[in-house]
Amino acid sequence: MLPVCNLHGMQLHLTEISRTVESGSHALLIVDQAAWHISQKLDVPCNITILPLYPRAPELNPMENLWQFLRNTWLSNRILKTYDDIVDIACRAWNQFVEQPWHIMSIGLRDWAHRF
Known part of the structure; x- marks a missing residue:
């Protein structure tokens, strides 16, 4: 971090x-x-x-979807008082996420990339 x-x-x-x-x-x-x-x-x-x-093509970047999932699942609607609180919650969210490789793969898939 x-x-x-x-x-x-x-x-x-x-x-x-x-x-x-x-x-x-x-x-x-x-x-x-x-x-x-x-x-x-x-x-x-x-x-x-x-x-x-x-440039200006976020739909090509699967990481954008991963960040959105992290925000929606663990990071949004929180009031954090200190920088350490921010780091702690962000690290905890990321560590929970990487324990779910199947979820990461499903979020990152692009149907159009497999049609050719």
Whole structure:
């Protein structure tokens, strides 16, 4: 959990992904076009390829649906008093979510992607 989205955070994210990619495998990371996702200043590990989505096309990004599910299920309609409360509830929500890989897959599916 990081307090801001920026180039430094993205670099940490890439490093963590790279560390978990099995030897001999390659990760394809699909990102929107936030500046920190596509910056030339990133040191992209050799076992990761970054694929930017088209701009202004959130329907192509399954992550948007995952965030919506997280907000609707665990994060909305809450009053949180401190930053630590925010981090705690966000981490708890994410950890509950990743324990449901079948749910993640169903939310991320795109029917049109399987027609061809």
